[in-house]
Amino acid sequence: MTRTPRPPRPTRLTIRHTTVTDPLARPLLDELTHEYSTRYARPVDLSREYPAEEFAPPGGAFLLLLADGAPVAGGAYRRYDARTAELKRIWTHSGHRRRGLGRRVLAALEEDAAARGYSRVYLTTGPRQPEAKGLYLAAGYRPLFDLSVPPESIGPLPFVKHLEIPRP
Secondary structure: OOOOOOOOOOOOEEEEEEOOOOHHHHHHHHHHHHHHHHHHOOOOOHHHHOOHHHHOOOOOEEEEEEEOOEEEEEEEEEEEEOOEEEEEEEEEOHHHOOOOHHHHHHHHHHHHHHHOOOOEEEEEEOOOOHHHHHHHHHOOOEEOOOOOOOHHHOOOEEEEEEOOOOOO
């Protein structure tokens, strides 16, 4: 008798509002640090770049995307100015890429920022991160740089997007 294999169990994705210091975030942030250090051939220490409280309410947020309770992607924003949130640390674990998870994190960050009254988001990505550049362009972000110029000659690549603020 031949047994029919069971179909894989569906993955349950949930967004968790948390903090940069949450132990669940550590593996993602460690991998992000390694990726930046490798791509840019210099040491990176994310914990020293911005205080954790900048990514906490009321002006900021830190989100993790969990698959069946395990972190697979995440991102954050902080106050840039009175109407603008700055997105930071958007990351998908290397074992979970090419599944649209970064796009889900981006959408969740935008929704959360709009709910807090921000009317636009701003971000920069590195010139050696073509995947991120592609994600932001595909998600409707407007580049604040000339797309025809080699990214390495620009430095950090800035983007902006206007948000729809939810009406009560």
